[in-house]
Amino acid sequence: MSNYARHAWKRLGKVNPLYLLALGVVGGVICLFALRANNEHMLQLRTQLYQTDQSNGDVQTALRNLQQYVVSHMNTNLSTGNSGVYPPIQLQGTYDRLVQARGAALQQQNSQIYTDAQHYCEQQNSVDFSGHNRVPCIEQYVQSHGVKLPTIQDSLYKFNFISPRWSPDLAGWSMLVSGLAFAWGLVLLVVRRLKK
Numbered sequence: 001m002s003n004y005a006r007h008a009w010k011r012l013g014k015v016n017p018l019y020l021l022a023l024g025v026v027g028g029v030i031c032l033f034a035l036r037a038n039n040e041h042m043l044q045l046r047t048q049l050y051q052t053d054q055s056n057g058d059v060q061t062a063l064r065n066l067q068q069y070v071v072s073h074m075n076t077n078l079s080t081g082n083s084g085v086y087p088p089i090q091l092q093g094t095y096d097r098l099v100q101a102r103g104a105a106l107q108q109q110n111s112q113i114y115t116d117a118q119h120y121c122e123q124q125n126s127v128d129f130s131g132h133n134r135v136p137c138i139e140q141y142v143q144s145h146g147v148k149l150p151t152i153q154d155s156l157y158k159f160n161f162i163s164p165r166w167s168p169d170l171a172g173w174s175m176l177v178s179g180l181a182f183a184w185g186l187v188l189l190v191v192r193r194l195k196k
Contacts, residue, residue: 017192020185027178034171035075042076045069046089053093063091063159070161074171078161089159098152110142117141 045066052062066089070076078088121137166172 017185017188020181024178024182024185027174027181030174031171031178034174038073038075038171042070053091059094067161070163072167073169074163074167076163080160087158087160091157095157113142113145
């Protein structure tokens with residue numbers, strides 16, 4: 001053991017282990033309150049995101065604020081995990097607006113296809129004035145050129161955010177101090193018992 005290590009051991013060995021254990025308890029309590037505060041702030045940001053989504057506001061900024069907070073603070077996990085069926089963040093307003101926009105586009109495209117079918121079938125059966133032969137032609141054209149509503153990708157309205165196991169905030173530092181104080185206090189208690 002080097003001189004520096006021996007000197008450090010002597011100085012740290014003089015500390016009362018009960019003080020270290022008390023520091024560990026205080027650090028643990030602070031950590032619990034900080035973890036709770038992290039979770040409550042995440043819930044506020046999530047609520048703001050849902051309100052922004054419903055009012056058709058700036059969803060991207062609210063989503064980015066939530067993501068940045070979750071990925072940099074402990075106890076803020078918004079991930080499906082192994083047991084969840086649905087992602088924790090589903091922007092219903094965004095989804096509804098996408099469905100409406102795609103539905104309007106589909107209606108417009110179907111209207112254009114029907115018009116195109118009429119023109120096509122009139123050219124194919126230009127001498128048929130009764131329309132008897134045109135109806136099956138139009139039906140066949142619409143079926144073969146029909147527009148189907150495309151599926152909306154989940155990535156446009158469903159999100160998972162994973163929080164870190166440790167973060168350099170009040171919760172993380174107090175957890176670290178608490179763990180080190182408990183560990184050092186237990187080591188000192190064991191060493192002192194063995195010396196007796």
